[in-house]
Amino acid sequence: MNIGNLLVSGHQDRLFINTGIGCEGGCQYCYLPKIGIGEVIRNVDKAVIIEEVEKREKNGEFIKGAQGTIVSFGCFTECWDKSIRKLTLEMLLYFLSKGNYIQISTKKFIGQKEIELLCSHLMFRNQLTINVSMPVYYDAKQIEPNTEDVNKRIENFKYNKQYGMDVILYIKPVLEDITIGSLDVYRQLIQRYDLSVVVGKYLHVDGGKEGCVQVVGNQEMWQKESRQQRELVEILRKTTKVYESSVQIIEEYRRKMGE
Numbered sequence: 001m002n003i004g005n006l007l008v009s010g011h012q013d014r015l016f017i018n019t020g021i022g023c024e025g026g027c028q029y030c031y032l033p034k035i036g037i038g039e040v041i042r043n044v045d046k047a048v049i050i051e052e053v054e055k056r057e058k059n060g061e062f063i064k065g066a067q068g069t070i071v072s073f074g075c076f077t078e079c080w081d082k083s084i085r086k087l088t089l090e091m092l093l094y095f096l097s098k099g100n101y102i103q104i105s106t107k108k109f110i111g112q113k114e115i116e117l118l119c120s121h122l123m124f125r126n127q128l129t130i131n132v133s134m135p136v137y138y139d140a141k142q143i144e145p146n147t148e149d150v151n152k153r154i155e156n157f158k159y160n161k162q163y164g165m166d167v168i169l170y171i172k173p174v175l176e177d178i179t180i181g182s183l184d185v186y187r188q189l190i191q192r193y194d195l196s197v198v199v200g201k202y203l204h205v206d207g208g209k210e211g212c213v214q215v216v217g218n219q220e221m222w223q224k225e226s227r228q229q230r231e232l233v234e235i236l237r238k239t240t241k242v243y244e245s246s247v248q249i250i251e252e253y254r255r256k257m258g259e
């Protein structure tokens with residue numbers, strides 16, 4: 001596997017950073033095996049990532065600043081896995097210093113000290129958002145067998161709005177006949193922690209002619225229409241802000257910044 005183009009991928013609007021490749025979470029819905037990422041690769045050299053980012057910065061593929069490139073961590077790995085956490089933290093600090101909007105998506109609990117360190121480097125409110133991935137609550141042990149216990153993951157929500165950054169309930173992908181079953185828990189969490197939500201569609205490797213293409217890292221995938229995803233969006237919209245992708249959140253931050 002040529003990991004070079006998996007560590008840093010994307011384009012001028014959105015850069016994808018991976019501080020490792022692969023994951024042992026074993027989620028039934030994970031797209032990594034479907035795009036040929038079965039192996040787990042750690043010990044990534046930080047210099048390799050930085051060199052690629054600098055190259056992109058020189059040729060205009062990476063643009064610094066709040067109106068520049070959105071930086072997304074972890075499309076090809078669990079970026080807060082213990083084995084790569086240190087590098088992820090270092091790379092987050094690197095991008096914070098460049099003034100870009102950054103988002104991470106995780107199923108892990110992030111410790112308070114690390115949250116405090118990150119927030120002390122924010123150049124503006126919500127420069128960093130943490131998307132806590134939770135496509136299922138009740139059957140999480142079966143569907144996401146080797147991931148952090150879902151109740152521990154939930155503890156991340158206590159940081160929401162407390163440190164100058166939003167922590168988002170990230171319900172993606174919506175799993176047919178499964179995700180909707182956790183609706184009561186989602187409602188409770190939203191109310192208790194004043195959360196905004198992403199409710200996103202399932203990504204398919206081969207979508208045929210249906211659905212629209214979405215680029216994740218260097219990979220084109222398809223989002224198909226889902227009745228239950230729409231239903232969940234409409235239900236949750238009655239109680240909070242609901243987005244259908246994490247990029248929409250950044251777009252809203254930018255709009256507010258410009259007001």
Ligand code: SF4
Nearest residue numbers: 023025026027030077
């Ligand atoms: S935690 Fe994320 S990357 Fe890991 S197996 Fe689950 S869906 Fe895939």
